[in-house]
Amino acid sequence: MNVVDWIVLLATIVGIAAYGAWRTRQVRSLNTYLRGNASTGWGTIGLSVMATQASAITYLSIPGQGFESGIGFVQNYFGLPLALIIVCAVFLPMYRRLNVYTAYQFLGERFDEKTRLLGAGLFLLQRGLAAGVTIYAPAIIVSTVLGWPLDPVIVATGLLVIVYTVTGGSEAVALTHRWQMAVIAAGMLTAVTVLIVRLPDGLHFTGSVAAAGALGKLHAVDFSLDPSRRYTVWTGLFGGLFLSLSYFGTDQSQVQRYIGGPSLREGRLGLMFNAVLKIPMQFVILMVGALLFVFYQFTPHPVFFNQAEWRRHAQDSRFRAIEAEHAQALAQSQSAIHAWVQARASDDARREATARAAMVAASDRARAVRAEARAALLAADPRAKVKDSDYVFITFIVTQLPHGAIGLLLAVMFAAALSSKASELSALGTTATIDFWRHFRPLAAADEARNMRVARRFTALWGIFAVAFALFAGFAENLIEAINILGSIFYGVLLGLFLVAFFLRRVGGSAVFFAAIAAQTLVIVMYFSLNIGYLWYNLIGCTACVVLSLALQTILPRHAGGRAS
Amino acid sequence: MTPAPRPEGPPEAESPNVPGFDTWRAVYLFVFGWFVLIVVLLTVFTAMFA
Numbered sequence: 001m002n003v004v005d006w007i008v009l010l011a012t013i014v015g016i017a018a019y020g021a022w023r024t025r026q027v028r029s030l031n032t033y034l035r036g037n038a039s040t041g042w043g044t045i046g047l048s049v050m051a052t053q054a055s056a057i058t059y060l061s062i063p064g065q066g067f068e069s070g071i072g073f074v075q076n077y078f079g080l081p082l083a084l085i086i087v088c089a090v091f092l093p094m095y096r097r098l099n100v101y102t103a104y105q106f107l108g109e110r111f112d113e114k115t116r117l118l119g120a121g122l123f124l125l126q127r128g129l130a131a132g133v134t135i136y137a138p139a140i141i142v143s144t145v146l147g148w149p150l151d152p153v154i155v156a157t158g159l160l161v162i163v164y165t166v167t168g169g170s171e172a173v174a175l176t177h178r179w180q181m182a183v184i185a186a187g188m189l190t191a192v193t194v195l196i197v198r199l200p201d202g203l204h205f206t207g208s209v210a211a212a213g214a215l216g217k218l219h220a221v222d223f224s225l226d227p228s229r230r231y232t233v234w235t236g237l238f239g240g241l242f243l244s245l246s247y248f249g250t251d252q253s254q255v256q257r258y259i260g261g262p263s264l265r266e267g268r269l270g271l272m273f274n275a276v277l278k279i280p281m282q283f284v285i286l287m288v289g290a291l292l293f294v295f296y297q298f299t300p301h302p303v304f305f306n307q308a309e310w311r312r313h314a315q316d317s318r319f320r321a322i323e324a325e326h327a328q329a330l331a332q333s334q335s336a337i338h339a340w341v342q343a344r345a346s347d348d349a350r351r352e353a354t355a356r357a358a359m360v361a362a363s364d365r366a367r368a369v370r371a372e373a374r375a376a377l378l379a380a381d382p383r384a385k386v387k388d389s390d391y392v393f394i395t396f397i398v399t400q401l402p403h404g405a406i407g408l409l410l411a412v413m414f415a416a417a418l419s420s421k422a423s424e425l426s427a428l429g430t431t432a433t434i435d436f437w438r439h440f441r442p443l444a445a446a447d448e449a450r451n452m453r454v455a456r457r458f459t460a461l462w463g464i465f466a467v468a469f470a471l472f473a474g475f476a477e478n479l480i481e482a483i484n485i486l487g488s489i490f491y492g493v494l495l496g497l498f499l500v501a502f503f504l505r506r507v508g509g510s511a512v513f514f515a516a517i518a519a520q521t522l523v524i525v526m527y528f529s530l531n532i533g534y535l536w537y538n539l540i541g542c543t544a545c546v547v548l549s550l551a552l553q554t555i556l557p558r559h560a561g562g563r564a565s
Numbered sequence: 566m567t568p569a570p571r572p573e574g575p576p577e578a579e580s581p582n583v584p585g586f587d588t589w590r591a592v593y594l595f596v597f598g599w600f601v602l603i604v605v606l607l608t609v610f611t612a613m614f615a
Contacts, residue, residue, distance in 0.1 A: 074607065081600040085593045213614030220607040220615070233604070264579055268589065275596045279603050 001146060001398075001406060008407030012183050013414045017164045020176035024168025030448045033169035033455060034101045034430050036260035044174055045270030048257045048423075050277070051177040051184075053247075055420035056138030056413045057390075059188070062282065064389030066289020067296075070217040072231040074283050079240025081275040083248055088268045090502055091249045095259050096267070101434045103255040103498070110501040111509030113439065118516055119497050120435035123252055124428065126490040131424050131462065132469025138417045139470065142410065144308045145394045151471055157414065158467035161421045166460045170256055170430070173422045180415035187412035188285070190405050191397065195291055198400060200298040203341060208294040210344070211337055214356050215363050217290040220283070242538055246495040253427035292396055297333050297363070299400075303373045305391035310373075313380040322373050329366040336362040425466070429459030485534045489527055492541020493520045499542065500549045507553045515548035 027033050065073045098109050104123065108116030139153040164172045199208045212218050222232045229235075248254050248271070258267040303326035304310040313319075336359040343355035374386040397409040433455040438445050445451070493516050500512045523541045527534075579589070586592050 078600075078604065081596055085596060089589070089593065209614060216615070218611065218614040220611045221604065265582060268592075269581070269583070272592060272596055276599055279600070283607070 001410075002403050004403045005407030005410070008404055009411050009414070012408070012411040013418070014160065016176050016179045016183070016415070017160045017418065019179070020172040021164040021167040023175055024164075024172040027168050027171055028449075028452070030451050030455070032171050033452055034434070035256065036170040036174045038260065038262055040174055040261045040266065042261070042266040042269035042273065044178055045258050045261055045266055046273030047181045048174045048177040049248075049254060049270055049274050050281075051181050051416075051419035052253055052257055052423035053274075053420070054184075054416055055134050056417035057134075059184070059285070059412055059416050060138060060141055060393060061390050062285045063289035063292060063393035064391070066217065066286035067293045067392045068289075068389040071220050071283065071286040071290055072222060074220055074279060074286055075222065075231045075233055075236035076240055077279050077282050078233060078236035079238065079242065080244040080278050082237075083241050083244030084271045084275040086245060087249045088271050091255075091498070092258060092267050092271070093264060094502070095255065096264050100259070102252050102431050103250055104252070104431065104435045107497060107501060108435075111512055115497065115509050115513045115516070116435060117439065118513060119250075119494060120431050122490045122494045122520075123250075124431055124436075126487050127251065127253060127424060128428060128462065128465065129469070129486055131421070131428065131466035132472070134417065134421050134424060135466055136470035138413055141390055141394060142413060144306065145391060145398060147308075154470045155467060157417055157421075158463060158470065161418045161425065162460055162463035162467075165422045165425045165429075165463065166456050169455065169459070170260065170426050173426050174257070174260075176422065177419050180419045183408070183415045184412050187405075187408045188288075191393075191401065191409055192284070192288060194401055194405065195288060195295060195396070198299075199291070199295060202338070203294070203298075207341055208291055211294050211297075211340070211359075212290040214340065214359060215293065216360070217293055239538075242495070242542070243491070246491045246538065246542075250494050250498045251427075252431050253423045256427050256430060257423060289392070292392060294337075295396075296392075297330065297337055297366075300327070300330070301395070303370055304377065305388040305395050306385060307391075307395075309377070309385050309388075313377050313384055315380075318376060319373075322369065322376060326366065326369045326373070329362070329369050333359070333362040333366050421466070425459050425463050428462040429455050432458040432462070485527075488534045488537045489523055489541070490520070492523065492538040492543075493545050495538070496542040496545025496549075500546055504546070504549065507549045508556065511552040511556050512545070512549045515552050516545050518548050519544035 032038070062073070095103065095106060098106055100106050100109070102120065104116050104120035107119045135154055135157055139150060139157060142148065143150045143153045164176060168175070196205050199205060203211065209218070222229060223234075224232050225234065226232075258270050261267050261270075302310065303323055304314075310319075314323075336355070340352070340355040340359040343351040346352070374388075377384040377386050394413075398406055401409060433451065437454055437458070438451075444454075496519060497512060497516055500507050500515075519541055522544050523537050526532075526540065527537060580587065581589050581592050583592060586595065
């Protein structure tokens with residue numbers, strides 16, 4: 001980082017935040033504060049939905065995923081376009097017709113107040129706890145690589161997002177999202193261009209793609225029915241549909257992005273914009289990782305990309321031996337790739353197959369050395385952080401990009417962190433105000449100025465809570481995974497509540513309320529007593545909520561819950 | 566201060582106002598078709614390179 005990088009980084013990040021706060025400084029209408037400007041077009045809504053979903057960890061981790069495991073992760077997004085079509089056709093028209101501020105108001109309209117509070121409570125619990133992680137996760141990576149102290153990064157990021165989100169509410173969030181996405185697009189385009197330009201001579205882009213394919217990084221789709229395989233078309237279609245429906249249909253941080261705008265059309269087109277672009281976008285980001293893999297076959301790189309962690313533990317001669325072994329394995333892999341390129345050009349299928357086998361074997365050897373390095377780290381310290389794929393792309397950025405571009409790419413990471421954080425804070429503040437504060441202060445609902453003040457205070461409080469949580473997170477080892485588990489535990493039941501509301505008209509409020517409580521209890525008991533993948537709890541929670549609602553409705557009187565029919 | 570329901574017509578009656586698309590059903594079919602095309606292209610890509 002030099003002065004040019006600092007200027008680019010601060011000018012873009014602070015500039016966008018200041019612009020958002022200044023442009024929305026005179027927001028006085030509660031409707032604008034909570035739902036955004038009534039004239040917001042579909043393009044802004046679409047970009048805002050995209051910016052909310054893609055956090056900094058998306059741009060840090062997904063290239064690392066492509067580097068480590070190939071591009072098969074793209075299948076995880078296969079359910080997303082289908083879920084967005086369902087949200088457009090079913091969820092959004094209902095939210096618009098009832099003119100709600102939050103998705104949970106719909107539960108109150110459809111069922112009763114207790115069910116609304118339950119839905120809003122589940123959202124606040126899971127999203128509130130996750131709020132700290134969206135600041136902590138990118139901050140720990142960036143500060144580790146650049147050697148910056150972690151706590152000031154967390155506090156500075158948190159304060160910046162709190163200022164403009166509290167000032168302008170949902171309007172500021174949508175406004176800044178547009179510019180943050182522009183920075184992200186420009187930065188990623190720069191990184192891809194530099195990567196392609198720096199691919200080794202004699203290999204170029206097409207040869208590098210072919211090499212990545214031959215090395216097993218381009219297996220985009222897998223139709224296997226083997227349940228032990230992590231990413232297949234089927235897990236992507238069914239699991240992805242389920243998760244996307246929960247996220248886009250019932251999570252207020254997303255619902256708030258698309259319920260505004262002058263008409264139903266704007267929200268729908270904004271969502272369809274995402275349905276069309278999301279898979280191609282993720283494919284490109286994963287391809288960056290696959291090409292980085294080829295790039296690093298020809299460029300000296302550390303055996304373990306999280307160098308701070310490596311230097312902390314790798315003190316004795318055993319680690320020096322691993323480093324030497326890695327350098328040797330890389331040299332062999334490099335010459336094997338060159339040999340394969342020549343064999344490929346010779347049009348001799350047999351020679352090409354032999355060279356390909358040698359190349360794969362050399363690459364496997366380098367991979368084995370990296371695994372050995374991780375094992376050595378764990379042997380030195382069982383609490384060592386051995387997942388280094390998140391550090392691959394940021395290492396490329398700080399070591400290979402020219403000055404100015406480094407600042408721009410760091411701005412990408414911070415823009416992504418701020419954009420997803422802003423949506424979360426705005427959603428948490430809105431839900432706390434509309435679904436809880438107003439419930440307990442019904443007489444204050446008519447006082448718009450007071451509602452605004454309260455919404456601002458809740459947004460600020462959630463921001464301070466997120467920063468405090470992120471600062472604390474540094475002491476916990478597996479917090480990020482713990483938060484993901486927490487999300488899976490609560491998301492399923494939340495989706496179940498909405499599916500019953502939309503599709504099972506004969507079920508009333510009391511039936512669905514007690515079914516949701518029972519389903520949530522079941523999921524929690526199963527979590528503590530079974531050893532199954534935590535993503536399954538989404539399906540279990542939702543199914544249990546729906547089935548129990550139907551069963552309870554046959555027992556409970558028809559009028560229980562009030563609005564069943 | 567809970568806003569009144571919006572006087573919007575039936576959601577499917579509203580025109581998407583997108584050139585080439587008269588109904589939302591057509592928009593959804595297009596997006597679904599695009600998704601199928603992407604999966605087919607990724608399958609071809611896998612067959613070519615993996």
